[in-house]
Amino acid sequence: MTDISSAGIPSATNAEAAPVARSSVPALYRAIWRWHFYAGLFTVPFLVALAVSGMMILWIGFLDGRDGEYSLSVPAHTKTVAVSRQVAAAIEALPGARFVEYVSPRSETSPGLVRVDDDGEARMVAVDPYSGAVLESWVRRAGWYDWADDFHGSLLLGDLGDRLLEIAAGFGLVLVATGAYLWWPRGKAPKSEAFVPKLSARGRSLYKSLHRVVGFWTAGILVLFLLTGMTWTGIWGAKITQAWSTFPAEKWDAVPQSETTHAHLNHGGPKEVPWTLEQTPMPASGSEAGMTGVPAGTAVDVDSVTALAHDLGIADHGRFHVSAPGGETGVWTIAQDSMSADSHEPTADRTVHVDQFTGRILADVAFADYSLAGKTMAVGTAFHMGLTGLWNVLLNTLFCLSIVFLCVTGVVMWWLRRPKGSFRLAAPSVPNDVPLVKGVAFIALTLAVVFPLMGLTLIAVLAFDLLVASRLPALKRLYG
Structure with a gap:
């Protein structure tokens, strides 16, 4: 929705009053401007919703903790009680x-957290690790953090919301690409205006200058956020990108596999399992496979598995989770994942599975074992969620506010440019000779393959724009 009147090129409104001036606007520029307008028209509501809900997630998680544990503290002592005693107290x-x-304490003054299933309801129980006394319990994933996270991922519409957001993210990439073309000052405008806003401008020209400059400084982060967000979606993410980048369970030499995937460790609600492991089958207990973990002759329970986490050095990087086996072939799982706010270091991510009968380590997957896509997602997702430190929280907040600003200025520019007293959409005019038709068609088909939902939507809109809206007088007046 960028306006071009202050770049030495007449606006659509001026062009209607001066046909000669309209012909001076390069056809390619008008075509790209039109697509920038349409992409913005569709994505603005979604981008605002994502930015606002993203800030909610960011600050609730930073101030209260993903599991609400920041609101509780305990006096530090020198000796803790057994983890099994803490679990027993919760039960x-x-x-x-x-x-x-069991979720280990984040610091010396933090409580231990025990997650339980209470007659089908997931609950968290905070326990003093020094005395074993229960401090508080609450329904898991029932707070504002979780509402915002659900809204951020599906607009509270389930699969429909997921698909709409995937299409919107794809058009967000179109918005960035077309905006990059429109961004560079044309005519006699100083090139410095591409990087620094022209605050002396007034009216629509000022909004355009601010929109252009803020868009430039946020474009790279926006692309990163759109791609890392899309990799969690149901079509492009789960069916294409994640499926081809999943950690191969075959790397676990001679270890029996379960029919259950790592995704079941999410236990509903926000994602907790590393992206590259979510679709990987879990190993199964009940064999002599694996390597030495819990010492022979030691009972394999929450105490010994927690001690193993310390022996492996996992506790050195932050808190960790110990999940109990599910069923006869289930395994004990030790997990530390930056996406779960366990640490500020994505490179410290680690998942260890232990046979519930023998105590042997069946699988040990660290960041170094991920594929390039898996490593990129581990770092990118942690950055996306603002989990790598206070600097990340502040940067992401500024970014979210910038996205809202871009959406607002885009709408304001459209409102100032549209004909007064008219209900027309006032889209940028269609060039008489659409340039690079073959190139545009090739790009649209490529997008349909790489980003199926967005690409198919783009082709449908392109066909409607060229074959219907531009040919029917009533629609032409409405859109023009």
């Missing part, structure tokens, strides 16, 4: 509940 507080996972 005693909720009789009949089933132990699911």
